[in-house]
Amino acid sequence: MLGGRLNDGIDVRFPIPFMNDTILSYVSMVPTQSSVARKPISDCFVRVPFFLEVPSYLMEVMPLPNPVPRWFIDAGAVDATMQKLAQLGVSQSFLNILRQPDKSVQSDNWVVFFPPPGELAALHPTMRAAVYQVLREFSKNEDIVTPFVFSNREDLQNWFADTQIRPELISLIEQLTYPWAPRPGGNALAFSDLAVLIGQTRGESEARRVMRVLNRTPTLQLKIAIQPGSDPARLTSKWASGQGDRGWRAATMISSWCHAKEPGLFDVTHLLPQIPRMLLYTFPSLSMGMGGGSPDAHWTTQHFFRSEAGPARRDSRQEALVFQGLTPVDGPYQFGDVLVFWDKTQQKMLHSCVYVADSIVFTKNSPKLISPWVLQEWDIVKNIHSTHPEDHIQGYRKVLAGLN
Amino acid sequence: MISRESSKGPWGRLQHFPFFLECPAVHLSKFHLCEPRPGWSVDISEAEKVLTRLAQCGLSGDFLEWIKKPGNQTTRGDQIIYFPPEEGVLNLAPEIRSAIYRELSRFPANENIVGPYLIPKDQFNTWFDNTTLRPELINLIKQMSYPRGDALAFSDQSFLSRFLTGEAEAREVLSILTRTPALMLQLILDKKSKINDIASYWSTGEARRTLPNFAPFLKSLQGAGETEMLDVVHLLPPLPRKLLYTYLDPICFGEGEVPDCHWSSLNFFKSTEEPYFLHSHFATTVVLERYQPVKPPYRFGDILTFLDNADGNAFHSCVYIADEVVFTKNGRNILSPWVFQSLAYVKMTFLYHNNGRIVGYRSKGL
Numbered sequence: 001m002l003g004g005r006l007n008d009g010i011d012v013r014f015p016i017p018f019m020n021d022t023i024l025s026y027v028s029m030v031p032t033q034s035s036v037a038r039k040p041i042s043d044c045f046v047r048v049p050f051f052l053e054v055p056s057y058l059m060e061v062m063p064l065p066n067p068v069p070r071w072f073i074d075a076g077a078v079d080a081t082m083q084k085l086a087q088l089g090v091s092q093s094f095l096n097i098l099r100q101p102d103k104s105v106q107s108d109n110w111v112v113f114f115p116p117p118g119e120l121a122a123l124h125p126t127m128r129a130a131v132y133q134v135l136r137e138f139s140k141n142e143d144i145v146t147p148f149v150f151s152n153r154e155d156l157q158n159w160f161a162d163t164q165i166r167p168e169l170i171s172l173i174e175q176l177t178y179p180w181a182p183r184p185g186g187n188a189l190a191f192s193d194l195a196v197l198i199g200q201t202r203g204e205s206e207a208r209r210v211m212r213v214l215n216r217t218p219t220l221q222l223k224i225a226i227q228p229g230s231d232p233a234r235l236t237s238k239w240a241s242g243q244g245d246r247g248w249r250a251a252t253m254i255s256s257w258c259h260a261k262e263p264g265l266f267d268v269t270h271l272l273p274q275i276p277r278m279l280l281y282t283f284p285s286l287s288m289g290m291g292g293g294s295p296d297a298h299w300t301t302q303h304f305f306r307s308e309a310g311p312a313r314r315d316s317r318q319e320a321l322v323f324q325g326l327t328p329v330d331g332p333y334q335f336g337d338v339l340v341f342w343d344k345t346q347q348k349m350l351h352s353c354v355y356v357a358d359s360i361v362f363t364k365n366s367p368k369l370i371s372p373w374v375l376q377e378w379d380i381v382k383n384i385h386s387t388h389p390e391d392h393i394q395g396y397r398k399v400l401a402g403l404n
Numbered sequence: 405m406i407s408r409e410s411s412k413g414p415w416g417r418l419q420h421f422p423f424f425l426e427c428p429a430v431h432l433s434k435f436h437l438c439e440p441r442p443g444w445s446v447d448i449s450e451a452e453k454v455l456t457r458l459a460q461c462g463l464s465g466d467f468l469e470w471i472k473k474p475g476n477q478t479t480r481g482d483q484i485i486y487f488p489p490e491e492g493v494l495n496l497a498p499e500i501r502s503a504i505y506r507e508l509s510r511f512p513a514n515e516n517i518v519g520p521y522l523i524p525k526d527q528f529n530t531w532f533d534n535t536t537l538r539p540e541l542i543n544l545i546k547q548m549s550y551p552r553g554d555a556l557a558f559s560d561q562s563f564l565s566r567f568l569t570g571e572a573e574a575r576e577v578l579s580i581l582t583r584t585p586a587l588m589l590q591l592i593l594d595k596k597s598k599i600n601d602i603a604s605y606w607s608t609g610e611a612r613r614t615l616p617n618f619a620p621f622l623k624s625l626q627g628a629g630e631t632e633m634l635d636v637v638h639l640l641p642p643l644p645r646k647l648l649y650t651y652l653d654p655i656c657f658g659e660g661e662v663p664d665c666h667w668s669s670l671n672f673f674k675s676t677e678e679p680y681f682l683h684s685h686f687a688t689t690v691v692l693e694r695y696q697p698v699k700p701p702y703r704f705g706d707i708l709t710f711l712d713n714a715d716g717n718a719f720h721s722c723v724y725i726a727d728e729v730v731f732t733k734n735g736r737n738i739l740s741p742w743v744f745q746s747l748a749y750v751k752m753t754f755l756y757h758n759n760g761r762i763v764g765y766r767s768k769g770l
Contacts, residue, residue, distance in 0.1 A: 048632060053620035221625075221634070248428030249650055256423040256586075259534040264421065266588075267635035270649060278646040281621065281638055307653055 045358045046265055048221040052281055054370045064207050067199035069120050071113040072140035078111050088130045094119050110140055117196045128178040132192055147190035148214055149180055149384050156189055163213045188383040219374035222360055223265040232258040239271045241335050275303045276362050279373040296367035298322045301338050301352040322352050326396035337395045344390035351385035415726035416602040417592040424583040431651055431738050437574045442562040443485040445513035451484050461503035467492045483513055493563050502550040505559055520557035521581045522753055535580050553756030586743035587729055589636035593626045606639045608704055641673050644731050647742040664736035669707045669721040695765035707765045710754050720754045
């Protein structure tokens with residue numbers, strides 16, 4: 001689907017002395033002992049991946065999860081759901097436990113089941129994936145509807161490496177993960193059993209530590225390598241696209257870098273329009289909620305080329321604005337293209353983000369306060385938001401006179 | 405321009421990457437090109453005294469006789485405009501030009517003399533690197549530049565325009581002369597970096613109220629490899645992050661006043677800009693009410709005000725970042741961008757002829 005690589009063809013000769021000789025480590029597959037794996041440069045880009053952690057002031061106001069595992073099922077769908085679970089192969093003994101009077105309660109239109117942690121932890125990953133696919137139909141199962149997603153097992157191990165999380169807890173997380181592969185060949189893993197995990201912590205401080213690490217966001221610094229004498233016009237045409245009258249800013253920076261006497265690695269943040277430049281690697285402030293909603297993916301997409309941040313709304317008007325005035329395009333994508341995730345019905349927008357360069361997008365993956373604005377690998381974003389094989393991704397582009 | 409690594413400080417280790425920011429063509433196109441005939445404006449009521457003082461500055465008798473001739477002067481309102489001889493202007497010695505222009509700078513109508521283009525004395529050649537300007541023009545600019553403090557000043561663009569081949573070259577000259585030297589700062593993180601101390605520096609003072617603790621962010625990067633570089637833009641509050649390396653957006657004109665240095669300094673920690681600070685009078689009251697004077701060493705977020713030695717008014721302000729680098733907007737005009745500059749450069753721009761001093765201010769109660 002995505003073929004949008006900026007093939008600038010700039011001759012990147014190393015070493016790049018803008019920093020020092022350690023920069024060489026960027027261009028090889030470095031088996032670091034750190035929590036993140038480096039990737040080799042692609043074209044003239046250098047990625048520095050890292051995890052962004054939620055600031056303390058936000059973690060402190062975030063309630064800890066209920067340590068009691070709960071499954072919510074629509075009161076009118078209990079029998080049918082139980083039947084589906086039985087057909088999937090969930091053991092009769094497990095289902096019998098759920099049918100015990102003290103293992104469920106009706107609340108409003110929901111029947112809440114309390115699966116025992118031991119039995120829940122013992123589910124085979126494939127079975128867990130199938131069961132949760134059924135339970136995902138009920139929006140109250142928030143941790144199942146929007147699980148933590150890891151790109152693969154190595155990513156999961158990196159996620160917790162060099163943290164102070166007890167190995168037993170990390171092992172438990174690994175045990176509770178299940179295949180998350182809406183696309184053929186995917187190796188992503190999902191984790192939904194926060195309640196089981198929190199139930200195994202030794203106290204509040206450890207529980208908060210676990211939550212802080214789990215809520216990390218994988219992101220990266222994206223740097224562009226520029227040699228003295230590089231052609232500014234070619235780069236400018238890529239980075240100023242879609243910026244209209246404000247494209248001069250990217251042009252100015254690129255021109256300045258190309259005129260430098262030394263080769264350099266420059267943070268692409270300086271080439272972004274004002275709003276994403278202001279928001280990158282930050283979390284929403286409380287004042288941003290004064291419009292009645294919290295900035296989400298669609299607000300973020302809509303504001304990518306704006307110079308002023310408008311209020312975040314809670315209604316669907318935000319979604320409608322995402323591709324207003326844009327033309328549908330297929331890949332390869334270019335800087336500023338809007339990428340929209342549609343569900344299989346083509347009626348519901350699951351997510352939207354903006355293509356930056358080299359298979360990197362600018363995204364906010366949730367309206368939650370603990371979800372930051374980041375640059376992220378396109379594959380990661382797809383893993384998070386494309387939950388069904390028939391989900392569809394469509395690109396949109398602003399076509400300006402003289403600028404394409 | 406060559407990057408350099410700074411000495412260490414509470415901010416960590418910083419690498420400076422100097423570069424020129426060139427004003428976008430869309431802004432430059434709004435400027436009228438200079439009249440090709442240079443003129444010196446003087447209040448009619450002071451004309452005789454001024455001519456005497458110009459003579460004392462070293463202006464030759466022949467030169468004076470020339471501009472006294474009726475055909476070489478005119479009046480406009482309460483001003484008399486002298487049209488100096490071309491060759492005379494070209495051949496003025498730098499020190500004499502400096503003295504004469506200092507006298508003429510008392511009259512605001514001499515815009516190019518009141519606000520000359522400034523080039524650091526030791527960077528004249530660097531300024532014109534990587535440009536396509538003809539060497540003859542560069543030599544002319546050099547010949548007509550004069551010392552002002554630590555800078556070379558150039559005010560004779562009217563005279564220069566006579567040597568240009570056309571509008572395109574005139575716009576190119578304007579683009580190069582209005583370049584703004586800027587710095588890009590990178591924080592160097594390695595295994596030895598004391599992250600909590602560094603995070604504390606960048607989250608200190610008023611930043612503590614408004615910015616997240618950077619420690620987790622920096623630790624994440626520190627763990628990413630042997631040595632990591634983080635662009636300091638990521639450690640700025642939202643507004644300067646948005647403004648850095650940009651020129652005025654035309655949307656600003658809707659407020660009636662356009663942002664200046666004081667607006668930029670007082671809004672540094674704001675997530676939404678306060679138009680209240682557009683007005684110098686109110687900006688001054690805010691400094692007096694909410695800030696207290698501090699002495700060096702300055703820290704992140706301190707406001708450095710440049711006070712007039714004669715009347716105490718603040719004629720410039722900027723925000724201290726780290727390692728003698730400030731966040732500044734050097735003028736209320738569309739050719740002046742928001743940039744990181746060395747404090748030395750800002751001093752060179754605003755402090756000369758013993759005209760002022762710097763006083764630091766820090767938010768009270770922090």
